[in-house]
Amino acid sequence: MKKKIAVVGGSFTSESDISKNSAIQVSGMIDANKYDVYTVFISHGDWMVQLPEGEVPINKSDFSFQYNGKKITFDCVYNSIHGTPGEDGQMPGYWDLLGIPYTSCGVFTGSLTFNKYATKTFLKSFGIKTADAVLLRPWNEVNVSKIIEKVGLPCFVKPNNGGSSFGVSKVKTEADMVPAIEKAFQEDNEVIIERFVKGIEVSVGAYEVKNGVHVLPITEIQTKNEFFDYQAKYEDGYSQEITPAQLPEKVTALCKEETAKIYKYLGCFGICRVDFIITSNGDMNFLEINTNPGMSKASIVPKQMRAEGLNEADVFSAIIEHSIKVKK
Numbered sequence: 001m002k003k004k005i006a007v008v009g010g011s012f013t014s015e016s017d018i019s020k021n022s023a024i025q026v027s028g029m030i031d032a033n034k035y036d037v038y039t040v041f042i043s044h045g046d047w048m049v050q051l052p053e054g055e056v057p058i059n060k061s062d063f064s065f066q067y068n069g070k071k072i073t074f075d076c077v078y079n080s081i082h083g084t085p086g087e088d089g090q091m092p093g094y095w096d097l098l099g100i101p102y103t104s105c106g107v108f109t110g111s112l113t114f115n116k117y118a119t120k121t122f123l124k125s126f127g128i129k130t131a132d133a134v135l136l137r138p139w140n141e142v143n144v145s146k147i148i149e150k151v152g153l154p155c156f157v158k159p160n161n162g163g164s165s166f167g168v169s170k171v172k173t174e175a176d177m178v179p180a181i182e183k184a185f186q187e188d189n190e191v192i193i194e195r196f197v198k199g200i201e202v203s204v205g206a207y208e209v210k211n212g213v214h215v216l217p218i219t220e221i222q223t224k225n226e227f228f229d230y231q232a233k234y235e236d237g238y239s240q241e242i243t244p245a246q247l248p249e250k251v252t253a254l255c256k257e258e259t260a261k262i263y264k265y266l267g268c269f270g271i272c273r274v275d276f277i278i279t280s281n282g283d284m285n286f287l288e289i290n291t292n293p294g295m296s297k298a299s300i301v302p303k304q305m306r307a308e309g310l311n312e313a314d315v316f317s318a319i320i321e322h323s324i325k326v327k328k
Contacts, residue, residue, distance in 0.1 A: 003075040005035045005320060006049075006063070008086065010042040014166045014187065015082035018294065023080040025296040030078070031313040035320070038072075042081065042091075063098055076324050078316070079104035079270070079292060087292045088114035088161065101327035103270040103319050105291045113266055113291050116160050117192050123286055126265050128258070130286040131195040131277075135160060136181065138189060144177045151195040157181055159188030170196070199279040202245055204259040205293065205301035207271040207315070209322045213263050215256040216304035220245035241300060243307045251282050258284045269326075270319055273301055 007030065009023025010016050020041055027039045039050040040058060047058035049065050056065050064073045077095055079102050085091045089110030095102045105113065113119050117135040124130060134147050148155075154172045157180040167187035169180035184191040205216040220242040247255070259274045268291060275287040293301050305312055 002034060002036045003320075003324075004072060005030060005037050005076050005078055006040050006074040007037060007078040007080055008040045008042060008091070009080045009082075010040075010047075011081055011083040012044055012085055013083040016043065019080060019082040019086075019292075022082065022295045022299070025299075026078055026080050026316070029295075029302075029312045030316045030320070034317060038074075042085075063095070063100060074100060076100070076320050077102040078320065080295060082292055082294070084114075084161075099328075101323045103323045105267070105269045105272070109267045109269070110291060113268075113289050114161050115190075116158065116288055117190070119266070119289060120286070123262060123265060126261070128262060128265070128286050129283055131197050133192050133194040136191040136193065138185065142178060142181060144174055147177065147193055148174060151193055154196045156194045156196060157184050158192050158194065159184045160190035160192040161188050197277045197279065197285045199277040199283075199285070200245075200247075201275065201277055201287070202247075202255060203241075203273055203275045203300050204255060205271060205273050205304045206259050206263045206268075207319060208263070208269065209318045210325075213260045215259050216301065217244035217307045218247065218252060218255055219243040219300050219304060220247070241303065243300075243303050247278070248282075251278060254282070255284060258286075262286065262289065270323070271295075271301060271315075 007023045007027045009019040011019045023039050027037050030037050041048050041050060047060060048055040049058060056067060058065050064071050077100055079086050079091065081087060081091060087110060089107040092102060092104060092110055093107045096107065112122060117133060120130045120133060132151050134150050154170055157169045157171055159167045167184045169183055171177050171180045181191055201221045203219045203221060206213055222240040255276060262274050263272060266289065271293060273290045273293040277285040277287060279285065293299065295302060302312055305315055
């Protein structure tokens with residue numbers, strides 16, 4: 001009998017539609033000869049299984065559903081939720097309580113990596129280079145002069161929790177700082193302000209199976225915009241993603257080595273994507289980690305798999321089987 005896999009997408013945040021698209025794409029890439037695959041969308045309201053006949057609600061008490069008079073339970077969950085509650089540790093904690101294996105990071109790693117400032121601080125303790133940053137909460141006094149003294153100009157202002165570049169601004173002048181902070185606070189109750197580091201932006205996918213951490217080919221990101229913003233990420237014609245990146249052999253090796261270290265330091269699980277700025281002298285500056293990266297055919301990680309000659313279905317099968325073995 002084939003194992004039943006739930007591919008879960010959706011979100012409680014602005015990333016919901018992007019996450020649903022990822023879930024649909026992943027469901028289509030998982031080997032249907034090996035698994036019965038069900039796509040599940042979650043929201044603040046009902047959690048719904050997407051069936052040909054229509055939507056069927058998930059029973060939240062045990063993450064099951066009724067179909068043709070039978071109770072359907074899952075052998076594993078492929079977590080494709082971007083943002084809260086799938087990427088910040090909440091849903092992994094729920095699946096842990098139910099004893100259902102899942103393909104993403106656990107509670108601690110999810111909650112840590114969802115917080116950009118905490119992740120940077122944690123990785124600094126292991127000697128990982130990352131740009132200076134300031135953290136703001138709503139009750140903090142905004143002293144623009146002190147912020148600029150710490151991080152300089154230009155700098156980036158971002159929501160501290162979340163992804164997909166919602167609420168992100170590149171600030172070039174002192175006058176632009178407060179509006180950028182207000183914009184970021186519309187997306188999150190914490191804001192991170194980060195020093196600009198000049199260099200080549202790269203993104204590196206990695207995942208762990210029984211043979212250890214496998215690092216995929218590096219992607220160099222070039223964009224026509226000021227930075228790799230929402231438009232550059234999701235609309236055609238605004239960015240170019242070069243895979244594999246045309247980097248010197250030593251720089252490629254160091255970047256892959258740093259990616260594997262960060263994956264292990266943070267205790268990651270499943271497919272993650274680590275972003276760096278590589279400076280002219282070859283330094284790796286950690287930007288952030290995405291523990292539930294986009295997985296459409298056009299997304300960076302699937303492109304990296306194909307660049308290495310890997311079949312996406314085989315990779316997903318290996319990750320699912322590893323998750324069932326480790327997290328059962």
